[in-house]
Amino acid sequence: xxxxxxxxxxxxxxxxxxxxxxxxxxxxxxxxxxxxxxxxxxxxxxxxxxxxxxxxxxxxxxxxxxxxxxxxxxxxxxxxxxxxxxxxxxxxxxxxxxxxxxxxxxxxxxxxxxxxxxxxxxxxxxxxxxxxxxxxxxxxxxxxxxxxxxxxxxxxxxxxxxxxxxxxxxxxxxxxxxxxxxxxxxxxxxxxxxxxxxxxxxxxxxxxxxxxxxxxxxxxxxxxxxxxxxxxxxxxx
Amino acid sequence: xxxxxxxxxxxxxxxxxxxxxxxxxxxxxxxxxxxxxxxxxxxxxxxxxxxxxxxxxxxxxxxxxxxxxxxxxxxxxxxxxxxxxxxxxxxxxxxxxxxxxxxxxxxxxxxxxxxxxxxxxxxxxxxxxxxxxxxxxxxxxxxxxxxxxxxxxxxxxxxxxxxxxxxxxxxxxxxxxxxxxxxxxxxxxxxxxxxxxxxxxxxxxxxxxxxxxxxxxxxxxxxxxxxxxxxxxxxxxxxxxxxxxxxxxxxxxx
Numbered sequence: 001x002x003x004x005x006x007x008x009x010x011x012x013x014x015x016x017x018x019x020x021x022x023x024x025x026x027x028x029x030x031x032x033x034x035x036x037x038x039x040x041x042x043x044x045x046x047x048x049x050x051x052x053x054x055x056x057x058x059x060x061x062x063x064x065x066x067x068x069x070x071x072x073x074x075x076x077x078x079x080x081x082x083x084x085x086x087x088x089x090x091x092x093x094x095x096x097x098x099x100x101x102x103x104x105x106x107x108x109x110x111x112x113x114x115x116x117x118x119x120x121x122x123x124x125x126x127x128x129x130x131x132x133x134x135x136x137x138x139x140x141x142x143x144x145x146x147x148x149x150x151x152x153x154x155x156x157x158x159x160x161x162x163x164x165x166x167x168x169x170x171x172x173x174x175x176x177x178x179x180x181x182x183x184x185x186x187x188x189x190x191x192x193x194x195x196x197x198x199x200x201x202x203x204x205x206x207x208x209x210x211x212x213x214x215x216x217x218x219x220x221x222x223x224x225x226x227x228x229x230x231x232x233x234x235x236x237x
Numbered sequence: 238x239x240x241x242x243x244x245x246x247x248x249x250x251x252x253x254x255x256x257x258x259x260x261x262x263x264x265x266x267x268x269x270x271x272x273x274x275x276x277x278x279x280x281x282x283x284x285x286x287x288x289x290x291x292x293x294x295x296x297x298x299x300x301x302x303x304x305x306x307x308x309x310x311x312x313x314x315x316x317x318x319x320x321x322x323x324x325x326x327x328x329x330x331x332x333x334x335x336x337x338x339x340x341x342x343x344x345x346x347x348x349x350x351x352x353x354x355x356x357x358x359x360x361x362x363x364x365x366x367x368x369x370x371x372x373x374x375x376x377x378x379x380x381x382x383x384x385x386x387x388x389x390x391x392x393x394x395x396x397x398x399x400x401x402x403x404x405x406x407x408x409x410x411x412x413x414x415x416x417x418x419x420x421x422x423x424x425x426x427x428x429x430x431x432x433x434x435x436x437x438x439x440x441x442x443x444x445x446x447x448x449x450x451x452x453x454x455x456x457x458x459x460x461x462x463x464x465x466x467x468x469x470x471x472x473x474x475x476x477x478x479x480x481x482x483x484x485x486x487x488x489x490x491x
Contacts, residue, residue, distance in 0.1 A: 024271060031271060031275045046299075115418065127417075171416075191329065211465070
């Protein structure tokens with residue numbers, strides 16, 4: 001005797017096939033469609049930020065690296081800070097004067113914010129090639145004493161003049177930009193356009209609010225009418 | 238045997254899918270596997286969805302064609318930050334939901350950057366302007382340098398940096414030079430920003446001015462009540478008509 005579920009209900013023929021075939025097909029489409037929907041609608045638009053998920057799962061830090069034009073790119077801590085292809089743990093051991101970054105948290109992931117104007121964090125960029133050459137020589141000479149494994153330490157030594165490298169040390173931030181960002185006075189007159197827009201929106205919101213009240217009143221009246229008709233119908237019975 | 242195991246009417250067996258494997262048939266095993274796959278696939282993505290919560294709005298912004306929706310880094314004093322979809326209109330950044338009143342003003346296009354496919358602004362709960370990390374790094378760095386080199390000078394507030402601004406502009410006419418690689422601390426600039434400029438206060442002021450303007454513009458006082466008046470009238474007429482019908486009275490409209 002073959003297996004029968006629900007007294008054979010799923011073995012009934014529907015369009016020439018047993019019902020269970022159709023259920024299997026529906027489930028298969030459900031699996032594929034739900035996976036594809038999640039991927040296309042949720043995961044794909046977040047492509048530049050997938051590193052946040054990897055960092056969360058691996059319990060690592062990551063960093064938003066940005067340039068002079070505020071182009072932010074999410075990178076792993078290793079990509080954003082280290083000079084060599086080694087783990088953070090190895091770099092910390094090799095360079096005991098490790099500088100902690102003043103970071104923030106995105107969810108459970110510690111995320112640093114690092115300014116990189118000349119693509120130091122990009123392996124193969126002109127500046128990085130020069131840095132790699134100079135650091136190689138420095139670390140040979142300072143092996144086990146004062147090795148450089150992080151870009152921040154290299155930057156510090158470059159600023160302090162301890163190390164020489166044929167790359168730009170500084171970038172100039174114009175006063176116009178500084179004044180606009182920090183020293184702009186608060187003036188109400190400038191925002192009249194926005195205030196006007198906001199007032200229009202308030203007016204529209206108020207109209208919709210009164211419309212909703214009207215609909216509630218209408219529903220209430222309709223209920224009274226239904227009750228009256230219902231009462232009459234009961235009397236007739 | 239056929240008499241003992243009488244099949245229910247309409248039941249049809251398939252030689253492959255109805256073949257028993259242990260106590261179950263092949264189709265039931267496939268059904269169970271597919272059901273587990275459906276649950277596992279969705280839990281897999283729900284986990285991703287929860288982990289990506291701080292940056293989830295970035296996806297929402299990149300899918301949106303509404304030019305008012307603005308991707309924003311939102312920094313908190315508590316050192317946590319996230320990417321949110323806010324609304325940008327006429328130089329003002331605000332929340333899409335009316336219940337949050339904080340607003341920020343955009344003072345310069347140089348404060349606008351990009352993350353992924355869309356532009357990004359940076360806002361925080363400490364200052365009512367869109368923030369520019371480059372300008373902040375420059376100011377903090379020059380203040381640190383000055384403090385290090387002059388023991389008698391302690392630049393640690395907005396008023397102090399504002400006071401030496403002309404001197405700084407004379408000393409560095411092209412702008413402030415800063416290292417090409419540096420760590421950015423969003424909290425460091427707080428001491429160099431005015432204390433009475435929080436985005437909640439700014440938003441409240443704008444909302445109050447807009448409400449005042451809305452009241453001042455109300456020439457057509459009855460117009461906004463019109464839908465409510467019409468609905469109430471329609472409801473009363475409906476009740477009267479129904480009453481006339483159920484009471485057996487002759488309707489005035491025939």
